[in-house]
Amino acid sequence: MNVVNSSGWRPSMGEDGEASALPETCSGDHALMLEEPLIFELAATEGKCGVDFEEVEAEPVAGLARFLRKEAPALPSLAESETIRHYTRLSRQNYAIDLGPFPLGSCTMKHNPRLNEKVARMPGFADVHPLQPAASVRGALEVINELAVWLIELTGMHGVAMSPKAGAHGELCGLLCIRAAHEAKGEAREVILVPESAHGTNPATAAFAGYKVESIPATADGRVDLAALEAKLGPHVAGVMITNPNTCGLFERDMKKIADAVHACGGYVYCDGANFNAIVGKVRPGDLGVDAMHINLHKTFSTPHGGGGPGSGPVVLSEALAPFGPLPFTARDEAGVVHLVEENNAGAFGHTQAFGRMVAFHGQMGMFTRALAYILSHGADGLKQVAEDAVLNANYVLRSCEDVLSAPFGSAGPCMHEALFSDTGLAEHFSTLDIAKGLIDEGFHPMTVYFPLVVRGAMLVEPTETESKVGLDRFIASLRSVAERARAGDESLHAAPVYAPRRRLDETMAARKPVLVWKGEANPAD
Ligand SMILES: Cc1ncc(COP(=O)(O)O)c(C=O)c1O
CATH class of the missing domain: 3.90.1150.10 (Aspartate Aminotransferase, domain 1)
Incomplete structure (x- = not known):
């Protein structure tokens, strides 16, 4: 098949060898979209280099001579212009939020305002090092604290662990708090209830935290079946994980009743707050009886989605779970003032039951600055909007x-x-x-x-x-x-x-057997 669209634009080649149907002179290129080889394939001529290195005459440091390369590394030989063009051409084959909408439900990609980027790049935020003395990063700590205050206020909760690095990491943090709270009461509850419609990370996290997962069916109108949930409650249930609004895009109207029933049997309510962008400024999860909830900063507060890497999933905790929040932790004192609690002042704040830490340092500074910039540029009324x-x-x-x-x-x-x-x-x-x-x-x-x-x-x-x-x-x-x-x-x-640039790919093979390393022309898929 050689399809040409109404403007005469020739389609790209399929994986199935359909290129043979194209004219013999065809290079695979069309319009401004070029068929781009791998950088190793592009570098046919050896000996080119994009930079001039000075000859090194110094003798190798004693004892390190054996590490000297005998041969040049197998890097592609390309001029600077060729390298830049290669990567620019590749970038044009990618869809991006700056090109058009990303209508991905649940994964949420929205425009990241450039103001956020400008703030995040300010040297006082971008260049701080986690091992710097605290006295030299007062501004950065203040940003973390101010964002924490906003998250606590917007969710109506008692404290927040800012350090989790993604939504799923936040789920783990919340469940570890629930476990610590039960252990403090001398209870070993082993079941977490999760609705059928839950995001896959919910049951996965519960299982990872060592719980047995029991599923709650959905009603015909796409919500948690309250009666079915109540039937499963008992002294073995540590808690529930409910996404609200849920993954069918519906508000769980019975959330308060669900929370009351779970609390009555001694369990805790984890809310997957990934969809907080639908209710921010309108509803406070704390008022609905939620004990722990992660907030995907990328979904609600427009930071880039980190895919579990450079993301951020702070976890807000109720008064019942806050004592178990990991360090560093941000919580209200008796006068209602919010403080950053770390190892050195945990005793002074009575925060002595923390289950441990989620990460080595404070979390993702780049995401914190972006999220706070978004919040401050909207204000409370703007967030409601x-x-x-x-x-x-x-x-x-x-x-x-x-x-x-x-x-x-x-x-x-x-x-x-x-x-x-x-x-x-x-x-x-x-x-x-x-x-x-x-x-x-x-x-x-x-x-x-x-x-x-x-x-x-x-x-x-x-x-x-x-x-x-x-x-x-x-x-x-x-x-x-x-x-x-x-x-x-x-x-x-x-x-x-x-x-x-590509037609329908074998999505199963791409997921199950991804080819991530180029091993030379002879057997690239090896
Ligand atoms: C409902 C829901 N829960 C949890 C997650 C997991 O978040 P993350 O990808 O940041 O780990 C997502 C992903 O965006 C989600 O949509």
Whole structure:
């Protein structure tokens, strides 16, 4: 097949050797998109170098001579201009939040305001070292403390552990607090209840923390089944992990009843606060009976998503769990003043039951400065507006597409920050995957697919508050057009994407057997 689109743009080559169908002169390039080899393949001519190194004449340090290289390292030989062009061309093959919306539900990618970046790059924040004497980093510590105060106030909780490095790391921190609290009472409870619709990290974290996981079914309207949850409660239950708003994009209206029931049996309530961006400034989880909750700074406060690496997932704790929070910890004293508690002053603050530490130092300074910049530039009223706009945008997408895409909980009323669709109603042999791949040809990153698992062929769209109406209308028009093609059984959709640098890849092999190291031309996949 040699598809040419209406503007004459030739599609990229598939993995399946379809290049043979292209003209013989074809290089694989199209328009300004070049078929880019690996940097090692590009460096055909040896002996080139992008930098001039001075000859080193000094004798090697005694005893180190055996470490001297006998041969030059097998680095690609390229001029500076060639290297820059290679990486710039590669960067153009990538989709980015600075190019268009990332409608990924649950994973949330939103515009990171440049003001945040400017603040994070100020030398007083960017260049601090964790081993510097505390007296020389007073400003950085003040930023951590001020952000902590905001998080405590916005969530209505008692204290916060700022150090966890990601949402999932925060979940672990919360569960370790729950375990420490039970142990302090001499109880060894072994079960954590997790709803069916939970993010995969919830049961994984509970299992990692050594708990048995029991699942709670969802009701027909996509929420936690309260009666089923109550039936599972008992002295063996350490706690529940509930995401609110949940991963179907719905508010758990029974949250207070759930918390009361769990507390009555001696358990604690962990709330996965990843979706806090839908309720920030509107609802305080502490008022709903939550004992521990992580906040993904990237989702609510617009820091870049760290993918578990340079991210940040502070955990707010109720008065009941705060005594067990890891060091460093930020908590209110009796007068309500918030203090940073570390090893050297833990005794003075009576914080003597900390379960330990989550990380060596204080956490991600770069994320703290960005998040605080976002909070201060919005103010309390602005944050409320953030939540309202995130919810408004998701409802706009939901209502604009529900006649062409089935919305399983559409009749249950407005959604929160995410619009959930399913593949019900698509023509036979057409699936969620076709919609996702079709969107790539329309110039959009696909939404989250096949999650949450409680919905068949789920498509979870999270527009976030940072998309304009014009941008949303463009996305909606594309989503509608692809959905209509899938409903009508338009066979050409099965070939999508045809305008991307790559066609449909083997996603199972990519996940199970990723080729991460280049081992030479002879056997690259070895
Ligand atoms: C609902 C929910 N819980 C937990 C997580 C895990 O967060 P992280 O990727 O920062 O570990 C995510 C991911 O964004 C999420 O959407």
